[in-house]
Amino acid sequence: MPFNFELVSPERQVRSGPVHQVVVPGTEGDFAVLEGHAPFMSTIRDGEIAIYETAGAEPLVMKIEGGFAEVGDNSLTILAEKVEA
Amino acid sequence: MASLKDLKNRIGSVKSTQKITKAKKMVAAAKLRRAQERVEASRPYAEKMQSVMASLAGRLGDDAQASPLLVGTGGNQTHLLIIATSDRGLAGAFNANIVKKARETADSLIAAGKTVKFYLLGKKGRAVIRRLYPDMIVHFQDFSDIKDPDFDYAAKIADDIITRFDAGEFDVAQLYYSKFKSALTQVPTEQQVIPVPIDGHADGDKATGAIEYEPSEEAILDDLLPRNVAVQLFKALLENGASEQGASMTAMDNATRNAGDLINDLTIQYNRTRQAVITTELVEIISGAEAL
Numbered sequence: 454m455p456f457n458f459e460l461v462s463p464e465r466q467v468r469s470g471p472v473h474q475v476v477v478p479g480t481e482g483d484f485a486v487l488e489g490h491a492p493f494m495s496t497i498r499d500g501e502i503a504i505y506e507t508a509g510a511e512p513l514v515m516k517i518e519g520g521f522a523e524v525g526d527n528s529l530t531i532l533a534e535k536v537e538a
Numbered sequence: 539m540a541s542l543k544d545l546k547n548r549i550g551s552v553k554s555t556q557k558i559t560k561a562k563k564m565v566a567a568a569k570l571r572r573a574q575e576r577v578e579a580s581r582p583y584a585e586k587m588q589s590v591m592a593s594l595a596g597r598l599g600d601d602a603q604a605s606p607l608l609v610g611t612g613g614n615q616t617h618l619l620i621i622a623t624s625d626r627g628l629a630g631a632f633n634a635n636i637v638k639k640a641r642e643t644a645d646s647l648i649a650a651g652k653t654v655k656f657y658l659l660g661k662k663g664r665a666v667i668r669r670l671y672p673d674m675i676v677h678f679q680d681f682s683d684i685k686d687p688d689f690d691y692a693a694k695i696a697d698d699i700i701t702r703f704d705a706g707e708f709d710v711a712q713l714y715y716s717k718f719k720s721a722l723t724q725v726p727t728e729q730q731v732i733p734v735p736i737d738g739h740a741d742g743d744k745a746t747g748a749i750e751y752e753p754s755e756e757a758i759l760d761d762l763l764p765r766n767v768a769v770q771l772f773k774a775l776l777e778n779g780a781s782e783q784g785a786s787m788t789a790m791d792n793a794t795r796n797a798g799d800l801i802n803d804l805t806i807q808y809n810r811t812r813q814a815v816i817t818t819e820l821v822e823i824i825s826g827a828e829a830l
Contacts, residue, residue, distance in 0.1 A: 461586060463689040463772055465579035481752050494590075495752040496761050519765070521758060523590060532586055534689060534765070 454488040457528040458504065460515070462536045467515075474505040475529055476512070477522050486522075486529045493524040497533065542815065545808040549801060556797035562628055563790035570721060570783035576686070577718055577776045584773045591734065591766055594759050607700070607763040610733035611709045616653040618676070618708035619644060620699070620731070621667070622715040622774050623660035624782040625681050630789030632716060632724065632782055633662035639726040640714045644671065655708055657699065659775075676707070686779070692772035699771075700764050703732055715774035716781035722788055724781035731770050734763065 455471035476485045478500030497520050503512035520533035540548075595608055621640045623633045640663075644654050654674055656667050661680045668675060677698070684691055699711065711732040717725045751758055 459582075461583045463580055463583045463692075463769060464576070466582045479752060492749040493752070494749055494758060496758055521590075521762065530586060532583060532590075534693070 455507075456486075456488040456490075459528070459530045460502075460517075460536060461530065461532050463534060467536045468504075472504055473507050473510070475531075476503040476505075477529075477531065478502065478517075479522070486524055488527060490524045490529070492526070494521065496521045497531070502531065540807075540811070542808065542811055545804060545811060549804045549808065552797050552800050552804065556794055556801070559790045559793040559797060563787055563794060566783045566786040566790060570780065570787055573776070573780035573783050574718070577780045580773060580776050584769055587762070587766055587769050591759075591762060594755060594762070595734065605760055605763055607703070607732055607767070608734050608759070611706070613709040614652070616655065616708040616710075617647050618655045618657055618699070618702070618711040618732075620657040620711060620713045620771075621659065621663045622713070622778050623658075623663035624778065625661045626782075627662060628790065629782050629786040630792075632785035632789075633660075635724075635726040636714050636716050637663050637666050639728055640712075641666075641670070643712065643728060657711075659695070660778075676702070687772070687775040689768070689772050692775055693768040696764065696768035696771050699732075700767060713770065713774055715778045716785075718777045718780040718784060721784040724785055727777075729770065729774070731767055734766060 455473055458468065458470065458472040458475055459466070460468040474485055474487050476483055477495070478498050479495040480498050481495070484495070497517065499516075499518045501514050501516055503514050505512050516535075516537040517531070517533040518535040520531060522529065522531045619640050621636060623636055627633070640656075644656075647654050654671070656671060656675045658664050658667060658675060658678045659681075661682075664675075664678055679695075681687065702708065703711070710730065713729045713731045715727055715729075717727040719725055
């Protein structure tokens, strides 16, 4: 079940679209977001996020620095100061 | 009356000026497109930041221990005016408009007995401010070491400003830049960055209670507030970049047209003078022949 995922850096919108699962390096530990996650907000430590477009697919890994993640109504928004593919 | 030679020289010099303005106009048009794209690309981030800040701040509104970046120092005595201008001229009234806007505020603050300090970004604002308000400039830097300001650059400036704020150098910070509306209109804008102005009617109450925060609301806010200053600065620099090119394009378009008009006028004058000279010569020859 896909949900909407947005990855935004100050310079541009890096990614926007439906994904299956995203693993985010939160300040207090990694967490994975799937469809229907409860509303949640967390700061992020510098690290890698893994984006799974479909269940069981190879994850797309991106390095991010400085920012925070917001899980809203069936959507995940990550604001990061730096994003490297 | 000006001699033929003088007129010819003037036409030549206006023509070469026109060549310069025409070239600058085309350069500005090309740069404008890129600058505009950068502004548009940066908007989602700034907007998202704004909405998160508003909803967080709305929830913490009554908290007495909130960060001074949000609620202020309690004082209102010292104002820091951050003026972002460009390094280059040839952009019409672009820089003058920004500085004018800041001067209005500065003058009314000084009249009200407040202390005003200036934090200048970009070469073009410095001369005026230094002449009018000597000894009030706390910092000046231009963009000669960087072509396109990126986020890191804005973050460094923001760090410096926040360090000064923490050291108690000022209570309120206003940011001046030119907002890019279109290639034809740029609006000189005043924006308060410290403390963060909070919309009283932020829609922060909608999903209240249900959201979980990690580590905590306060910690997130403390993390976001300095970042927000950097984001606002970055936005201002980008808007300024696009505005400068827009203003430059319009100004150079006008200049090119004016030069064209001037050339036409001068050419007509040149031709009339030439004709008059020929007529005079003919009259001299004919009357000379008649006298014989």
